[in-house]
Amino acid sequence: MPHLLTSALPYANGPLHLGHLAGAYLPADIYARYLRLMGKDVLWVCGSDEHGAAITLRAKKEGIDPKQIIDKYHELNKHSFAALGISFDYYHRTSEPLHHETSQDFFRKLDQKGGEFIIRSTEQYYDPEFGQFLADRYIKGICPKCGFAEAYGDQCENCGSDLSPTELIDPVSVLSGAKPILRETKHWYFDLARHEEFLRTWIQEGTIDGEPQHDPRQWKKHVIGQCMSWLNEGLQPRAITRDLDWGISVPHPDAEGKVLYVWFDAPIGYISSTKQWCLENGRDWKDYWQNPDTELVHFIGKDNIVFHCLIFPAMLRAHGDYVLPKNVPANQFLNFEGDKFSKSRGWGIELHEYIEEFDAFPNGEDALRWALIRNLPEQSDADFTWDGFTEYYDKDLADKLGNFFNRVTVLTHKFFDGAVPALAEAGAGAQVQSKIREATASIGSHIEAFRFKDAASAFVELASYGNTYLQDAAPWSLAKLDPEDPRIGTILFNCNQIAAALALLAHPFVPLVSAKLRTVLKQEVADNGDWAKTRDLLEAGKPLLEPGHLIGTAGVLFPKIVDRKDDTLQNLIQRQxxxxxxxxxxxxGATTLTAPPATPQPLERPAEKAEVSFDDFTKLDLRTATIVSAEAVKKSNKLLHLTIDLGGERRSVVSGIAKHFDPATLIGQPVVVVTNLAPRKMAGVLSEAMILMAEDADEKLQFVAPPAGFGNGWTVR
Incomplete structure (x- = not known):
């Protein structure tokens, strides 16, 4: 079964930032790498979108040819993707002749079928000074809905409203600054409305002509919701041509001087990219696009849902020879430190900037990937922060993954000269192997369901399990009593099996780190089919590393950012x-703000704390959770040791509520927790979160909690 993956073609009119990476490219890379490890036939295509008004507008402003713009940013973005491990099978360009040919053939096929296009003469704004019709982005004016003075002819970037040029108040041409005039012009429209019934059934029920095509229960709710909103309002014809001098010429005798509208030709770029890859690899592109067994998945951001779930499927259906997507797992938006990315305001960091500035950062490319994966905007908008970057790197990669590998390799060399020892007795590794098998299956099932954050959490859980197992088993203590104790070998055999699993399972998330870990274990870099082979070994009860296999030493794989002895990495983050x-x-135009003094409150209520900024508040990661275990902390009459379920991850929490609650009554209690506080030990027990409580005048505590059954791991705002 072929797996055809696409990621939204990025505009080649500027550099990409972290939000782009988290939206359509990093999730697709995780999915593609996993499918390859499962031995699937995978083709992942993308490329630069090199037409459209935004590119010509930038070229006119800079006084250069559009080709200079697209050449510059095609190479810049392609290099950035490669440096961050984004493993496209092919990265094409819509300026290539093959794409022009493919798009024009697609237009001709729809035109020849009849009924798909409507030709309309309409009045469109024209710049008399430049002597050309103005595309939507060539016109600015006052937004009729919010009053913003710099709204474009297609959208107000202040309130987000979709607009048409004639709705703008006091429109002006961005080319000359002159007031445009209305002049009649003729354009081709794709009659989207005639496909409305098919689209409604396909979206809601997942069927075409009664035949199942996809499972709508597997689609994200916000994707289906946005589609149904458009369908319920009634679909309208969409213009597919423009009066521009840059783009793909419309192949029609009555369309001289017109080009295909970029939204029409851009998704066809997936087809032309596939064609080019197949030409270079001796394959037939129809095996992917016209094979009913193909699993087609579009990875996009939520701003592209309508194009990929309604318009492009309608185009493919109208053509008649193409498969439709099985899923469109669109992500929401990623913000940066509490605000939208903005190049003009210097807010955010672009991919090429990160690559340059973090060149000396250990595993810098994967450190970024990991921080984004742990906070992907899968179901709601998310926020990238440097504090979060630091925590995910230090806590997950350094404290859990790196620490485990370092200890296992050191101990294996200390006690067995670097050779994986044998089990002391048959079956002694069954429990650990079962845990590895469960983790491997869990991570895989989450990835297949496009729940990449949950998959990453399951990966961290396995690393945590390895650390806990090693610490509890304490082979060093056994060696002090009896250096020949056979249990030492069993423990390190099991730990090496966990390490081998982690090294492979890391590959979809942090491929460069995975390669390093596999090298430490003296294994080849993860390759096609290795996940499936690992699964088969585990199910057959066979080891991932055979006894006698020689391993290397890990050393410090992830030097910590927050390090009392060396602040080099911390200073790098501080510069950001x-x-x-x-x-x-x-x-x-302001400097540091000083918080006003606390406002006096009535005596029956505690005084308010000093004012904090909204940005400070948004740094707190508040999540819903459920208490799954509770016990008293030894040698303390105030503390309880709780375990909380965060929906894919469990954490240890120490809370000073022992005088208020019986531990036995807390199992199943829903809570709200702060998850991004630095971990610390209390009475010798590690606490990885803080539970929110309310306290009345009698110092009686109550949980601040969502309703029972609300679900775990959801953000509290």
């Missing part, structure tokens, strides 16, 4: 924070 402070000062 300093840039944001400077950006705020430029925007607001």
């Amino acid at each position: 924070r300093d840039k944001l402070t400077a950006a705020l000062e430029r925007r607001d």
Whole structure:
């Protein structure tokens, strides 16, 4: 069964930022790498979208040819993707002749079928000074809905409203600054409305002509919701041509001087990219696009849902020879430190900037991937912060993964000269192997369901399990009593099996780290089919590393950012924070704000704490959770040791509520927790989160909690 994956073609009119990476490219890379490890036939295509008004507008502003713009940013973005491990099978360009040919053939086929296009003469704004019709982005004016003075002819970037040029108040041409005039012009429209019934059934029920095509229960709710909103309002014809001098010429004798509208030709770029790859690899592109067994998945951001779930499927259906997507797992938006990415305000960091500035950061490419994966905007908008980046790197990669590998390799060399020992007795590794098998299956099932954050959490759980197992088994203590104790070998055999699993399972998330871990274990870099082979070994009860296999030493794989002895990495992160402070000062013309004194409150209520900024508040990660175990902390009459379920991850929490609650009554209690506080030990027990409580005048505590059954791991705002 062929698996055809696409990611939204990025515009080649500027560099990409972290939000782009988290939306359509990193999730697809995780999915593609996993499918390859499962031995599937995978083709993942993408490329630069090199037409459209935004590119010509930038070229006109800079006084250069559009080709200079697209050449520059095609290479820049392609290099950035490669540097961050984004493993496209082919990265094409819509300026290539093959794409022009494919798009024009597609237009001709729809035109020849009849009924798919409507030709209309309409009045469109025209710049008399430049002597050309104005595309939507060539017109600015006052937004009729919010009053923003810099709204474009297609959208107001202040309130987000979709607009048409004639709705703008006091429109002006961005080319000359002159007031445009209305002039009649003729355009081709795709009659989207005639496909409305098919689209409604296909979206809601997942069927075409009664035949199942996909399972709508597997689609994200916000994807189906947005589609149904458009369908319920009634679909309208969409213009597919434009009066521009840059783009793909419309192949029609009555369309001289017109080009295909970029939204029409851009998704066809997936087809032309596939064709080019097949030409270079001796394959037939129809095996992917016209094979009913093909699993087609579009990876996009939520701003592209309508195009990929309604318009492009209608185009493919109208053509008649193409498969439709099985899923469109669109992500929501990623913000940056509490605000939208903005190049003009200096807010955010672009991919090429990160690559340059973090060149000396250990495993810097994968550190970024990991921080984004742990906070992907899968179901709702998310926020990237440097504090979060630091925590995910230090806590997950350094404290859990790196620490485990370092200890296992050191101990294996200390006690067995670097050779994986044998089990002391048959069956002694069954429990550990079962845990590895469960984790492997869990991570795989989450990835297949496009739940990449849950998959990453399951990966961290396995690393945590390895650390806990090693710490509890304490082979060093056994060796002090009896260096020949056979249990030492069993423990390190099991630990090496966990390490081998982690090294492979890391590959979809952090491929460069995975390669390093596999090298430490003296294994080849993970390759096609290795996940399936690992699964088969585990199910057959066979080891991932045979006794006698020689391993290397890991050393410090992930030097910590927050390090009392070396602040090199912390200073690098601080420089990024300093840039944001400077950006705020430029925007607001202000320096550091001093919080006002606390306002006096009535005696029966505690005084309010000092004011904090909204940005400070948004740094707190508040999540829903459920208490799954509770016990008293030894040698303390105040503390309880709780375990909480965060929906894919469990954490240890120490809470000073022992005088208020019987541990036995807390199992199943829903809670709200702060998840991104730095872990610390209390009475010798590690606490990885803080539970929110309310306290009345009698110092009686109550949980601040969502309703029972609300679900775990959801953000509290």
